[in-house]
Amino acid sequence: MSCTSCSSTINGIPKGCKSNGSCNSGNCGKMTVVDWLSNMTLPSNQEKFDLFEVRFKNGRKAFYRNADNLSIQMGDVIAVEGNPGHDIGVISLAGELVKLQMKKKGVDQKSKEILKIYRKASQRDIDIWIEARDKELDVQRKSRLIIGRLGLSMKLSDVEYQGDGTKATFYYTADDRVDFRQLIRELAGTFGIRIEMKQVGLRQEAARLGGIGSCGRELCCSTWLTDFRSVSTSAARYQQLSLNPIKLAGQCGKLKCCLNYELDSYLDALADFPNTDFKLFTERGRASFQKMDIFQRLLWYAYDENPIQWHKLTVDQANEVIAQNKKKINPPNLEDFSLELESVSVEQKLFTDNVGQDSITRFDKPKNKNKKRKNNKRRRPQNKNQKN
Template identity: 60%
Template sequence: MGCASCSSGKDGSPKGCKNNGTCGTDSCNKLTVFDWLSNMELPNGEKPFDVVEVRFKNSRKEFYKNTESLTLQMGDVVATEASPGHDIGIVTLTGELVKVQMKKKKEDPYADDLPKIYRKATQRDIDVWQEAKDREEAVKKRSREIAIRLKLKMKISDIEFQGDASKAIFYYTAESRVDFRQLIKEFAYEFKTRIEMKQIGFRQEAARLGGIGSCGRELCCSTWLTDFRTVKTSAARYQQLSLNPLKLAGQCGKLKCCLNYELDTYLDAIKDFPKFEDKLITKKGKAVCQKIDIFQKKFWYAYEGDYGNWIEIELEQVLEIIEAQKNNDPVESLEDFKAEEPEVKIEANYENVVGQDSLTRFDRPKTKKRKKRRKPNTNPNQKQASKSGQKPTSNQPASKGKKRPPRNKGNKNNNKNTNKNNTNNAN
């Protein structure tokens, strides 16, 4: 918020004027005009300009003549002329800048039929005005119920009571003409006041309701945009955008206002470009434009019947082909003008910025280290020894027969000698 008194509360609403962005002190409103001539004095003999700018609800501004020569400043609450009765508004601009604003809105600064300012608002005027503003939400809810019951194809978006509560303005949106004569009769009987119906556009409705756009920021129409220009689909075509209504439409259901922001830059860039629908005629055949890169000045063409094979050509070459086409001397083919794509060798040179750790250390799953389990002892002697408290003699199982003598290399020779001795004794 612009003023210190409008810091956000617990529920998100401002603590100060509690007007949810439409500041009552006129310091954080999008319609506020900075008076850069406020600290300058007029030359000697010059009278200050006697017309002031007054703001009301729903971005409504009007100009009033200060016939009583009141000392008015920005933010003063004044009682102004209305039909019937009087209205209550806030002064938003005084001095010489009012002339500039009136010329901008094509109004005569010296017209005699300008409405007048009666006085500065008294406390009684402010109390009646505040009571009328407190009724607006309940009246809006009831008016919508009546419109639904009458089956009217319209949406009542907001209500504004006049400062003296003698008249109520109903703002509505509709796609076609609505016959609300019966609706006005029921409104007058229900609310006991004069009724005025005023139709507004869908963009004005979105500006008053507010919201967040697809860019992630607040809507331009509800923060700073005051003049709504028409947006056409040609703005999207010039910027090479796909004609997708879901992406090009805003919360109001119309084309986004931001499509006009860069349109002048694109129009200035393509002023020397050939038309998108123009075909290039060569001896090989006709080529159709498939894509344009405006800022790099590149075109992609494809021959008729071979739309999958795109040929990239620079803007200067396209103009050269068109000039040869006009002179009845078409070129051989587009391949002669095809831009050579430089070979780019990509060497995989990765550096380990983590030290000695592997760059793929997080890709491999972690494995838990399992502890080796000891094999259980199956020796019965060892089990018996452990039960009796004796130490086992050996881990090998006990043999039933005699133990075999260990083998040695000299056993064969000894056996031969014994066999010879036995034969000699027998002889």
């Protein structure tokens, strides 16, 4: 997995992996694509694909055309056409896989909006690029002070300088529409560059900044997730999760994208479960639903007159009672179904220490006081002999 802190260093030395720009995972970019076709030759009479995927700061990628047929390959630092001027980026993908990436992102290969590649970056281009990147943190800090002074309801999340240092893109988030005309005038007068304001969503902001999720891994949106599907609270309800906004929300403040990962499996498992709103009618009384275990296919019901005592039923048993109720037949009680379930012998696999590991509950056992008494008795005669 790629590092997410490499882009925030000052001298170009990665902070996390200490590999000085050559990570073991391939490179220091986010959402990298492995070129598994690099060792394969093209068919005869087929020219190389002239479009390249170029990576910029924080995983931002774009496609550029090699109109001059330059000898470039993956990992090269190149100068590309900007608006205006030029920008500096790193080639992240080349060859036939670029076609698949363009098809996935809906980019037309023959589009006239695709900009061109100028040249390989010279040492002067790289020096100007590094100098511009070093200004970003200071510019971001001063810009936030200007935004606070103007009283604008917006949050500046990141600043990205163009490779030639003549233009900067300010990424911000806001709940409502913001009139930042006065802000652009002050920023342009303060820093002497062209200003471009770009609004991003909260999830896009988290993807750009990166971070560690509650699972202990890097954020999905900053490593591999590219499409942000809508997540609703019904996904948590289907998975029997407590509707706690603190636990269900990610770093972006929205519901976690991982709530959708196992949703289909839960929906398949709940296909033959009875509706929890259905009541079970017996000769003893009416019983209401209390809770369920989806993967063990168990449900618990309790009589309305005695809600403390729960009765465990399987999905088939609950469906059988509901089918009898629809035929206006009430079974005697739910205890018979619970006894029938308990009578079924289920083999339980206990924990076995196969690798010589200590038990987790070894500290829970009370200490044996008799051993201390025995040890004290053994020591007493030795002390008497020493006195004699």
